[in-house]
Amino acid sequence: MSFEESRTDTDAESALFEVATSVKQQLGINRDQDNLMGWMFVLPNVVMFLVFLLGPVLFAFFISFQDWNILKNEGTWVGLTNYIEILQPWPWENNFAALKDPTVNLWWYSLKNTAVYAIGTVPLQIFGGLAIALLLDKRVRGKKIYRAAYFMPVMLSGAASAVMWRWFLAADGVINGLLEPIGLAHNWAGDPATALGGVMLMAIWGGIGSNMIFFLAGLQNIPEELYEAARIDGASDWEKFRHVTWPNLGNTSFFVIVMAIISSFQVFGIALAFSAGGPYYSTTTSVLLIYQRAFEEGQMGVGAAMAFLLFILIFAFSYYQYRYRQSEEVDY
Structure with a gap:
């Protein structure tokens, strides 16, 4: 050039x-x-x-x-x-009939199933994951094998887990084979009173492992100097957990709680594969109902409206958790 x-x-x-x-x-x-x-x-x-x-x-x-x-x-x-069609009649009308009978209003009934599922699974998933993480964070022989074993359910697909647990809980399943000699055999998956409990049991089994990984990561980020100072002050194991471990797991626990709540309100795959919402709508969750209305019955407008009502509910829970977390934070 x-x-x-x-x-x-x-x-x-x-x-x-x-x-x-x-x-x-x-x-x-x-x-x-x-x-x-x-x-x-x-x-x-x-x-x-x-x-x-x-x-x-x-x-x-x-x-x-x-x-x-x-x-x-x-x-x-x-x-x-x-x-209007989705929300009518309101759940408090006719002595809460919409929450008791799916033929009155299936949206409110599915929302009740979802709430029961969330209340029954989220605390056990969180505290179960935390308990196992605390045990495996110590010097345990073969703890890598235990970590892999507890995390294995997370690696299975939801459909495979649902099919497996339905086989376990069926009238002629493995669990009844153990309970039949003591007279407690029951068709757990086929009874409307217990089918949702089977889905919840499966979710707890799978959710503990993923929460364990998050809590283990949080525990490993806590400085050992804090525990050493607590030991010098004569703190007991409970006092160490209360004043050192739990406060330092604040961000981790906040993330786990929010994600667990959101996941519980969005449960779909395991409910669909376990019993497709049956028997008699006992495992019909909100997202499963949205899927059935939109893609099985072709009511896309109704399905979209249900989806946005569920979004408002999830957003309200998440926003409340965020504001509560902010109010708990202390600036030094």
Whole structure:
């Protein structure tokens, strides 16, 4: 390249730089906001989010106000009719009939099943995972084998776990083979009174292992100097846990609790594979009902409306946990 060509390129770059500087001044962009390279790195992720996540969510919100035909890809505007049909009658009407009888209002009945599932599984998943993590964080012989054994249920697919547990809990299953000699045999998976309990048992079995991993990571980040200071002060094991372990697991426990609550309200795969919502709607959860309405019955508008009602509920729980966590934090 000759000297004249090099000088021409430099002049062109200078002119382009001056134009860019003038544009930034006109737009009010200062030097701290001038991060074009950062925006270029973020742009692909933003585009993917808008196209494949936010776009479908907004479209689902749009069709929740319509009687949508998925085959014709068109719908009729019905306003709030879908939401009104889903919520009526209210659960406190007719002596809480909607919570007792699925034929009165299946949405409220499925929401009750989901709430029972969450209340029965979340505490046991959290405290079970924490207890096992505390045991395996100590010097235990073969603790890597124990960690792998407790984490193994997490590696199984939900469908495989559901089929396995349905076989365990069936009238001629393994569990009844053990209980029959003492007269306690029962069709646990086929009885509406116990079928949801079978799904909950499966969820607890699978959820403890994943929570154990999170708590183990949190325990390993606690400085050993804190425990040494507690031992010097004569603290007991319970006092060490109360004043050292649990406060330092604040961020971990917050994450585990929020994720466990969200997962419990979104339970779908294991309920579908275990009994497809039966017997007599006893394992019909909110997400399973949304799937049945939208994809099995073709009521896309009703399914979308149910999905947004569930979103509002999950958002309220998550936001409450976030605000409660903020109020518990102490600034030093």
